[in-house]
Amino acid sequence: MNPVESPAYLARQPILDSHQGIFAYELLFRDSPDNRAVIHNGVRETAQVLENVLNNIGLARLVGNHKAFINCSRQMLLDGIFGPLDSDRFVLEILESVSAEKDIVEIVKKYHARGFEFALDDVVFEPENLKRLEEFFPYIKYVKLDLIENSPEALKAAVPYFKERGMMLLAEKVETEEEFKERLSEGYDLFQGFFFAQPEIVRGKRIDGSLAFILHLLQFLRGEPSFTDIEKVFSEQEALSKSLVQYANSQKSYRRRPIETVQDAIAWLGIPQIRDWLMLLLYAQPEMGGRAQGTALFQNVSQRACFVEALAEDIDAEGPLSAQAFITAIISRMDALVKAPMPTILEDLKVDKEITQALLHGSGKLGTLLALAEAVENDRQERVGTLMKRLSLSNENLVKALNAAYGNSHG
Template identity: 30%
Template sequence: METETMNTAVKTASSEKPSSCLARQPILSKDEKVLGYELLFRESPQEDRFNADLEGGTRSIIDTLNVMGLDAVCDGRRAFINCSHDMLLKGFFQLLPAEKAVVEIQENVPVDERVVAACEQLRMDGYEIALDNFVPGDAREKLIPLANYLKIDVRRVVEQHCAALVAKHGANCTMIAQKVETRLQFIAALKDGFTLFQGYFFRHPERMRARHIPANQASQLRLLKAISAPEVDFDAVEALIKQDASLCYRLLRYLNSPLVGVSNTVHSVRHGITLLGERELVRWIRMATTLIMGQEKCSDLVLASLVRAHFCELIAPKVNHGSCDLFLIGMFSLMDAILEVPMGIVIEGLAFDAETRTELLGMKTGKPTALSPIYELMVSREAGEWDVVARHAKKLNLSLPFVNRAFNEAVSWAHQMTTAVPCEKK
């Protein structure tokens, strides 16, 4: 069953038809809960820059969202979409659900009577509006009464001006700090009064010290250790699953999901294990334990780890990855951020081979390894760093349409998995 599914997936991802270059950047609250994603788009793999603010780019984003589904792309959260002058006046955003779409008015949009009227209509229709890259003395100030969000680039606007903008407009608009890439930038923006933050700072945990892993997480790691052994002891695996009511529930939920399609009635944990088979069981345990261990963290970390895992799995047949399981490499690449401990402690005691250990540790130290191009491709693709994507795809002899199709499929698959193996939304 799994082989057939994977063959279909690889065949789909391998299609050389034009594919969308869609990436997303998370927007989070101060306690690191995801509010939504800004969507970034490049029209074709050959272009050198984002086109999210151009008519063609925005039109393509809307088309992609209608094909893939906004919930799949944004995990059920809001989509912040850049809007040019022409797109605003042509009303293309009416194709998207008002409760999920946020229209980002770009800094180069001239504020004339037609623009004001279009924004008023959007608000009447239930859409939210954000003013992107807002600066002191911005020409779009007359749109502030219609705006729900003001986005300020903290690398572009000095801190004292950021604080002044928040003090002036924070009572009427939700203030979003953009380009927050480090914990220090996050702390400074929080001090300035921002309530939402856009960037990847949360993937670099503040507390990366050697600490004991909590008991509930340690039990998940024991299960991961059991399935990493050269020969899986199914009695031990069954016993560990039975000790965790959450895992038992998730196993039964997964067996009854359309992704598996088991027609038999599952009457015991052992029966469920037998129905899955060793390979699918190992795969499911890796996903389920990641979801459970990540429940106390930003759900984007968990979702991103699933996207990475399946993306790596899809490109595996086309790249040289030695003895490493690329699904596992992708899945574990964010485990240090999920658990808030160094990667060395995460993999301590797990029966990973030396090559896998080297790769996982190399990702965090920046030390070049055999799989560094794969890791860099994975990270740059999710961040929408198109030039870096192109460079590493070329190193791996992968076409950009294939890379983009595989990534889009991985996003859809990860969304399906979080439905089939549910976890608490953060």
């Protein structure tokens, strides 16, 4: 970068799926760290975003293993600045100001042939505007509809129109839970807006030691340790020990006297209940954004963890796979709550190498189990079959795991 230029900052805003898990990030230019955008020259701004992504900050730190949406003006397409990008990772978002002129459509077609996905930004669902854009339609994967610029009737009518053309719908500027639920019920796939998260300037974010310890404890308890071993581990964390005793006393069960020691609390509660308590504790941590444990996301995490754990037990009954699978599933949705990229989270948690590889690259049996859980959640039957075959699992295994995960309210 030229020394006389001021540095380019970078903001990102999450794009969430129907479970409020992170699907992608939109990367946005910011010319100061106070999170205000002053756009002078769209091509230069986007080029600076890309320079920051590729050279200075790094794509993995910014978006983990998710996709990155990048704004894309007419001039940017003509200038061909997206050539160096990884087509598997970047989605090119065609701005509302771009019309489907013949030369622009040809460029989009070439990028599409290279494997790039395209999104249409700020679509206003009315006939004249659709006619202006329809030449782009064969190359578009995502359509972003602004909740402010479109009427409720238009937002509803857009769903069958675009779904019939094989596109996913993304609701932009979702500002309330009511708006989120309404669009979700209408069939929207993805969501973005201040209700979930404002664009944030990217800074390093550390995970608190207690959160890492809770994860360590959860994995430790999966190994069926003795009560003596559990007590020893709890004794390393005085605050957590006190919390466990308080929790044991809060349970409405008949006891002759209050529980005063960690030993008594462990004996009274038993390992399954301690695990449930730790899960609740995990999602009550300040790093988790203060979300209530009753959210759909928390339920999804619990169910996913039980599902992959049950399958892992069928694959490797004696080994560590089931314990690893359980923790992998828990961490897999953590970026949505912590709002930090997965590589940063993993660096702080210091988990097993196999777990790290599964979460970052989808590799190994753990990565395949996680992919299977996602396929089940998204009702992708063909992919479910493929992944089960890869893991040598039967329909019977699948049914048992589904019952373990969804037949119970907790794991």
